[in-house]
Amino acid sequence: MTHERTLAARGELGRLHRELEKDLGSIAVLRAVADRGEELEVFEADLAEQLDRASSAAVVCLVGSTGAGKSTLLNALVGRDIAVEGVDRPTTSAPVIYRPADADISELVAGLPGEAPRVVTYDPRDGGAADAFWRGQILIDAPDTNSIETGHRAVVGELAARSDVLVVVSHRQSVAELSSAAFVDLFAGRRGMVFVLGRSDELDAAADRDLRAQLEGLARDRWGAEGAPVLSISARRGKEGSESGGLPELRRVLGDLISEERLGSVRRQNAVGNVARIGAEIAEVSPQIEASSERLRAGLEAGAAGWCGRTVGLVNERLDQRKADLTRMLWNDAAKVWDGPGGYALRVGGIGTLGLGAGAAVARRNPLLAAGLAAGSLAASRVQGAVRDRAFESTSGLLPGSAELDELQRDAFVDARLAASDLAVDEAAPSLTPGGAELAAGAAAAVDEAWDRLLRVDLPREARRGVPRFLRTLVDLPVFGLGAWVLFRTVEGFIAEEYIGVDFLISATIIALAWLFGARVLVRARFAGRSATLLAQVRGDIEQRVGAAAGRSIQGPLERVEALLGSTRRVELADRAWRRRLHGGE
Secondary structure, eight states, X not given: OHHHHHHHHHHHHHHHHHHHHHHHHHHTTBHXXXXXXXXXXXXXXXXXXXXXXXXXXXXXXXXXXXXXXHHHHHHHHHTSOOSOOOSSSOOOXXXXXXXXXXXXXXXXXXXXXXXXXXXXXXXXXXXXXXXXXXXXXXXXXXXXXXXXXXHHHHHHHHHHHTOSEEEEEEOTTTTTOHHHHHHHHHHTTTXXXXXXXXXXXXXXXXXXXXXXXXXXXXXXXXXXOTTOOEEEOOHHHHHHOTXXXXXXXXXXXHHHHHSHHHHHHHHHHXXXXXXXXXXXXXXXXXXXXXXXXHHHXXXXXXXXXXXXXXXXXXHHHHHHTTHHHHHHHHHHHHHHTOOSHHHXXXXXXHHHHHHHHHHHHHTTTOHHHHHHHHHHHHHHHHHHHHHHHHHHHOOTTTSOOHHHHHHHHHHHTHHHHHHHHHHBOTTTGGGGSOOHHHHHHHHHHHHHHHHXXXXXXIHHHHHHHHSOHHHHHHHHHHHHHHHHHHHHXXXXXXXXXXXXXXXXXXXXXXXXXXXXXXXXHHHHHHHHHHHHHHHHHHHHHHHHHHHHHHHHHHHHHHHHHHHHHHHHHHHHTHHHHHHHHTTTOO
């Protein structure tokens, strides 16, 4: 059952690690996170190493300041002198590694700076040996954490990073020594820890109690290791007798931490500690990220509103120039639903009207010339109308040019670009603001859709409303009546063999044209107000659609910002999620 639980925990750790890597990869583009790249890289590498060490031997490293008695403690723990002991001076310049014969320590010693470590091998099957406590574990005596030799500090840092448990050894002069405390800071929460007050045989009971209290306070308040073992040890007495000097309690504590059942938990705790340190790094820059994100959101929203307003204003200026054409299109659409003389009169343009008037003027003297003038003017009017219709139906010219739109985009989103530059690194910042091409395409689509609706829906509907049936009947009926009367007189004259004369026909025609011309003027005047209404509608439609296009253009950047903030929050709180999903973190 324990094996099954271990496998399940490893599987869950793998999933958690992949989720964390995904979030860290996402927020790596944030400038504040990139500035913490070196620190995060250390914790990420250590996390991966902790997760990869599932089957390797437990590694216990003795760390501490000069004269704390680490070497003496190592000798006492293994039951024989394998390290050179010193007093109040840095004796250990090269680390001493005590390892079982079957343990592979190639990764442990690979790339270590300074002197090569001294390796002492033991047989984990030798149950009768004095050091029989060790069964497959590795024990290291590292150089001093406060050594004046920078190379020594580099070595102890590397060894501590490659260990599972740190035994932090101090003495009465070094309990609160800043250099040693700063070293422990690096691994707080990332390693199992046991705190040892060494050389306790040199202390009276009161001093021992006070110094242990100081160590417990540091462990709790500075390193977040409340509950970590704090022991008083006399390694010198332990060497004289393995059951004295506090060694049995230290062995028990270490045995619990490095037992096969417990070691996996320790390593998981170490991994979670790295996750917590990553989260702490992100938490420090989170206010800066939030502030930049808020400025970016405000800049995007203000930029979209400003760009929309200025773009719509320029479109409206161009729409004003199409008011007359819109009125004419209303007449044409009204004529399409008006099957009668009045509808025909509405279709006739200015050239056609002049041609008809000229034809009527010369009809009495030259009927053929009059017919030619009328036919030619009507044909020219048709051609002119077709050209105007095509120009009117096109949205070309309603939008500003690409250069002008690019300038609008640059001006409107200047605050957003500055905020994006503060939030993200240079390569990622442009994706957090809408591009000029995207905005131009959105504006063009908005104008096209609004204009198409005007031509296909609003304009025909308004044209039908402008010429209701009663109005068409009122205009057409007198013309039909006049025509019927002319026809009657013609038939009557034919029967009576009396020719009614060209003057009569021309007069009737002039009367009909005059009536239709008057009706045409009145109907077109009626449409003048309706064209103004249509123009206001299309302006409102364009404004709404351009605003929607501007909103869509910033939706992507806003979603990317929210995704980055979500990843930031998950990383910041990742250690809690890890502990919760690992059943309390043990």
